[in-house]
Amino acid sequence: MAFLHDMRFRAYFYQIVAIGFVALVGWTMFATASGNLAKQNIATGFDFLTRPAGFVITESAIAFEATDTVGRAILVGIANTVKVSLLAAIFGTVLGLGVGIARLSHNPLLARLALVYVELLRNVPLLLYLFLWYSLIILILPPVKQAFHLLPGVYLSNSGLVVPAALVESGGLALVACLVGGAAAALVIRITSTRHRVATGRSNHGGLIALAALVVPVLLLWLANGVVVNWDFPTAGKFRLTGGLHVRPEFVALLFGLALSVSANVAEIVRAGIQAVDKGQWEASAALGLSRGKAMRLVVLPQALRIIIPPLTNTYLTVFKNSSLAIAIGYPDLVMVSNTVMNQTGQAIETIAIFMGVYLALSIAISLLMNWYNAHVALKER
Amino acid sequence: MKQALLSICAAALGLAAAGSASAATTLETVKARGKLVCGVSLATPGFAAPDDKGRMQGFDADICRSIAAAVFGDGDKVEFVPTNINTRFQALQSGEIDVLSRQTTHTFSRDASLGLDFGPTVFYDGQGLMVPKSLGVSSAKELTEAAICTLPGTTTAQNISDFFRAINGKFELVVFESPDENRAAFYSGRCEAITSDRSDLASIRAVANNPADYIVLPETISKEPLAPAFRQNDSQWGDIVSWSVWMLMAAEEKGITQANVDEKLKSEDPDVQRMLGATEELGKMLGLDNKWGYNVIKSVGNYGEVFERNVGEGTKLGLTRGPNALWNAGGLIYSPPIR
Numbered sequence: 001m002a003f004l005h006d007m008r009f010r011a012y013f014y015q016i017v018a019i020g021f022v023a024l025v026g027w028t029m030f031a032t033a034s035g036n037l038a039k040q041n042i043a044t045g046f047d048f049l050t051r052p053a054g055f056v057i058t059e060s061a062i063a064f065e066a067t068d069t070v071g072r073a074i075l076v077g078i079a080n081t082v083k084v085s086l087l088a089a090i091f092g093t094v095l096g097l098g099v100g101i102a103r104l105s106h107n108p109l110l111a112r113l114a115l116v117y118v119e120l121l122r123n124v125p126l127l128l129y130l131f132l133w134y135s136l137i138i139l140i141l142p143p144v145k146q147a148f149h150l151l152p153g154v155y156l157s158n159s160g161l162v163v164p165a166a167l168v169e170s171g172g173l174a175l176v177a178c179l180v181g182g183a184a185a186a187l188v189i190r191i192t193s194t195r196h197r198v199a200t201g202r203s204n205h206g207g208l209i210a211l212a213a214l215v216v217p218v219l220l221l222w223l224a225n226g227v228v229v230n231w232d233f234p235t236a237g238k239f240r241l242t243g244g245l246h247v248r249p250e251f252v253a254l255l256f257g258l259a260l261s262v263s264a265n266v267a268e269i270v271r272a273g274i275q276a277v278d279k280g281q282w283e284a285s286a287a288l289g290l291s292r293g294k295a296m297r298l299v300v301l302p303q304a305l306r307i308i309i310p311p312l313t314n315t316y317l318t319v320f321k322n323s324s325l326a327i328a329i330g331y332p333d334l335v336m337v338s339n340t341v342m343n344q345t346g347q348a349i350e351t352i353a354i355f356m357g358v359y360l361a362l363s364i365a366i367s368l369l370m371n372w373y374n375a376h377v378a379l380k381e382r
Numbered sequence: 383m384k385q386a387l388l389s390i391c392a393a394a395l396g397l398a399a400a401g402s403a404s405a406a407t408t409l410e411t412v413k414a415r416g417k418l419v420c421g422v423s424l425a426t427p428g429f430a431a432p433d434d435k436g437r438m439q440g441f442d443a444d445i446c447r448s449i450a451a452a453v454f455g456d457g458d459k460v461e462f463v464p465t466n467i468n469t470r471f472q473a474l475q476s477g478e479i480d481v482l483s484r485q486t487t488h489t490f491s492r493d494a495s496l497g498l499d500f501g502p503t504v505f506y507d508g509q510g511l512m513v514p515k516s517l518g519v520s521s522a523k524e525l526t527e528a529a530i531c532t533l534p535g536t537t538t539a540q541n542i543s544d545f546f547r548a549i550n551g552k553f554e555l556v557v558f559e560s561p562d563e564n565r566a567a568f569y570s571g572r573c574e575a576i577t578s579d580r581s582d583l584a585s586i587r588a589v590a591n592n593p594a595d596y597i598v599l600p601e602t603i604s605k606e607p608l609a610p611a612f613r614q615n616d617s618q619w620g621d622i623v624s625w626s627v628w629m630l631m632a633a634e635e636k637g638i639t640q641a642n643v644d645e646k647l648k649s650e651d652p653d654v655q656r657m658l659g660a661t662e663e664l665g666k667m668l669g670l671d672n673k674w675g676y677n678v679i680k681s682v683g684n685y686g687e688v689f690e691r692n693v694g695e696g697t698k699l700g701l702t703r704g705p706n707a708l709w710n711a712g713g714l715i716y717s718p719p720i721r
Contacts, residue, residue: 037497040475040497040613040614040615041495041497041614041615042475042495042496042497043495043496054540054543054544055539055540055543055555056539056542056543056546056553056555057555058554058555058556066543066544066547131563134563135566138566138567138570138571138572139570142571143570143571143572144571158570158571158572159529159572237527238524238526238527238528239517239525239527239528239529239574240527240528240529240554240574242527249572250556327534327559328558328559328560328563329558329563330531330556330557330558330559330563330567332557336534336557336559339468339534339559340534340539340557342468343467343468343534343537344537344540345491345495346471346491346492346495346496347495348468348469348471348472
């Protein structure tokens with residue numbers, strides 16, 4: 001019986017027992033639930049996904065009609081969730097980086113303001129902020145009939161912002177080709193010029209040339225009338241503006257609320273990350289004659305990034321999950337669409353399983369991406 | 383670690399036990415508990431909302447009381463559970479509530495696929511649209527291109543989509559989870575119109591700053607027969623729920639009210655004698671006290687009284703009887719004979 005005293009054997013044994021136990025509990029729950037459902041004659045299964053949805057989703061990132069299937073309706077929900085969380089993460093990170101650096105500013109006014117900003121946003125539940133932003137938008141802005149006419153074709157009301165929509169008549173492909181080609185060329189130029197600078201120690205105009213590579217082809221195409229764009233101007237309909245591009249208040253309030261909450265978290269993470277970089281790095285930069293701004297950008301921030309990435313992953317996961325608060329203010333995210341589906345089909349278990357599965361899958365995807373990036377920027381010890 | 387494992391074991395055993403126990407009938411469960419657990423709306427004035435003394439008031443609440451009175455002889459032996467629009471059926475299926483009396487529309491798919499059955503229709507409703515008077519609209523058909531606010535629940539989103547599809551019009555749908563946000567968005571002009579069951583619209587209008595500024599459009603775009611629901615495969619309990627409701631309707635037909643029910647005990651009318659348990663033993667057939675009918679009427683009054691007290695013309699909701707009048711007064715309210 002010597003193997004009973006083998007540490008390795010015992011470790012594996014306990015793990016197998018634990019996994020087996022979790023599986024047993026899960027299976028018992030599943031069996032009990034499905035047994036009870038069958039006993040009560042409650043419909044189960046995922047057939048409802050192929051039925052026509054029959055309801056309208058006004059704000060959708062992908063095309064959707066009432067005659068489309070329930071499955072597509074859920075897909076619209078997923079797309080809407082991804083759209084708003086992605087934008088909130090981007091805006092929030094940029095804003096948070098600024099606020100985090102401002103927290104460490106030597107200017108006391110700026111530093112205190114940043115502190116107040118962070119504390120106000122972090123210490124009140126996000127849901128209340130969403131209600132606040134939404135109420136402000138719909139109560140302060142006028143109804144659509146009395147919309148503010150800001151610029152020709154631009155209207156602001158409590159039904160949102162309406163701007164002229166650009167419909168590309170022809171040359172769309174050429175435009176995309178120019179953009180992608182320009183971006184690729186700019187990237188290559190920038191990388192080679194940086195390499196050249198590092199190798200020779202002489203500064204060159206790599207940044208400017210890269211910018212030109214990005215802009216010039218598009219500009220040339222435009223001047224040569226390669227792209228024909230039709231502007232769809234909003235016009236006053238019977239009740240509201242028709243045509244144009246609508247940015248609805250539900251979306252704006254949610255994006256705003258999420259982005260601000262991300263920015264407060266990012267600001268704290270950035271501040272902590274910068275403070276964790278050894279003071280000697282600042283002093284060394286100063287000794288080399290770098291200005292404070294350059295020291296921050298070239299020496300401290302790149303090192304802080306290594307500390308920042310893991311907690312940043314958490315923030316991104318949180319914003320993605322928090323986007324489900326959309327339901328409170330009428331933005332059709334995954335949860336709201338699922339709720340409507342649940343009501344029509346009555347199949348709550350399946351619908352909840354779908355949206356839990358989607359959140360789980362997307363959260364894991366975010367984690368994997370961030371882990372990859374983390375490994376990429378981590379200090380490579382050889 | 384050992385303790386954690388033990389507690390998980392205990393939880394799993396409890397789960398398995400919960401799965402196997404559910405043999406008792408609903409009536410036995412309710413009697414053993416000593417009160418009825420009734421699922422109602424969150425806060426819908428006129429249908430189910432607590433008054434300033436914390437007592438649940440409303441049409442749906444009174445339906446719960448009539449069932450409690452039939453079972454216990456006391457209409458106050460009810461625990462009201464406010465149910466969410468999304469989880470109401472699960473609350474019923476899981477046995478958390480005994481009966482669901484929550485402005486719930488009786489539809490085919492709910493009846494056939496959710497493991498529940500519906501009692502008699504207690505309120506004939508239909509989906510309508512409400513607009514501010516200042517909009518100058520007199521028909522729902524003029525609302526193409528408008529923005530319309532609604533709740534995600536029930537079938538409202540589907541009905542309004544169908545309505546506009548039939549007249550080939552486009553519209554913008556804004557869906558809110560919370561009734562308060564839904565109302566606020568409508569009052570602020572975010573939406574031109576709000577859609578819900580007509581009874582619910584009356585309730586929304588009643589809490590507006592100036593109710594006279596809003597009108598409910600004439601179109602009724604769907605049939606919404608609201609009925610109490612109970613778990614399938616328990617006919618005895620289904621009978622109790624159904625006949626408690628029918629007792630209210632029959633009482634109105636026979637002119638029995640909360641005030642005169644004691645006098646009516648001495649009535650010569652054989653129908654009335656049977657209903658109030660003065661003769662024959664109808665209550666026993668349901669497994670109830672023989673005076674169940676008397677108890678129901680004594681605790682909430684007849685159907686007409688319940689209607690007028692909660693949603694009628696004298697209340698803030700100001701609904702007329704319309705299709706909810708008795709069959710012999712041009713309405714649809716009809717009770718099978720109690721004999």
